[in-house]
Amino acid sequence: MLKLNYTDVGLYMERIMTNPELLIAQRVLLAMRLGQMLHVEPGRASFLLPADIPELEELEAALQREYNPNSTILLVDDASVEVNLSGCWMAESKEAQEGMFLALMSDSLSETLRERIERFIYKLWQMSEAHISSPA
Numbered sequence: 481m482l483k484l485n486y487t488d489v490g491l492y493m494e495r496i497m498t499n500p501e502l503l504i505a506q507r508v509l510l511a512m513r514l515g516q517m518l519h520v521e522p523g524r525a526s527f528l529l530p531a532d533i534p535e536l537e538e539l540e541a542a543l544q545r546e547y548n549p550n551s552t553i554l555l556v557d558d559a560s561v562e563v564n565l566s567g568c569w570m571a572e573s574k575e576a577q578e579g580m581f582l583a584l585m586s587d588s589l590s591e592t593l594r595e596r597i598e599r600f601i602y603k604l605w606q607m608s609e610a611h612i613s614s615p616a
Contacts, residue, residue, distance in 0.1 A: 482583035523569040525581040
């Protein structure tokens with residue numbers, strides 16, 4: 481599963497092997513014990529990648545071949561694409577700009593294929609972060 485953390489300084493993504501339901505339950509329990517509000521809802525999240533990453537075509541082909549309606553890649557402009565994922569949003573309130581998003585791939589995909597696509601998305605995000613932070 482992919483976990484996207486949206487913070488005031490940007491996006492941080494990580495791959496985690498925890499069961500999504502268990503992670504959500506643990507987060508709800510933590511919020512209750514701390515007396516904090518927690519809003520949990522199904523939704524969609526997106527992030528940008530450079531459009532010139534060569535491996536992007538391979539990801540698009542894999543998503544089209546497997547018809548994964550929970551993940552889409554859309555051209556934003558000449559320089560970037562938007563990767564759009566379905567999953568679960570958790571934040572302090574419905575209007576919060578900061579929170580955690582758990583990207584959940586379609587249950588119709590085999591576990592092996594789901595993990596392969598998640599690894600690939602994560603790899604491309606890491607490559608884009610290295611591309612952004614490297615000096616021009």
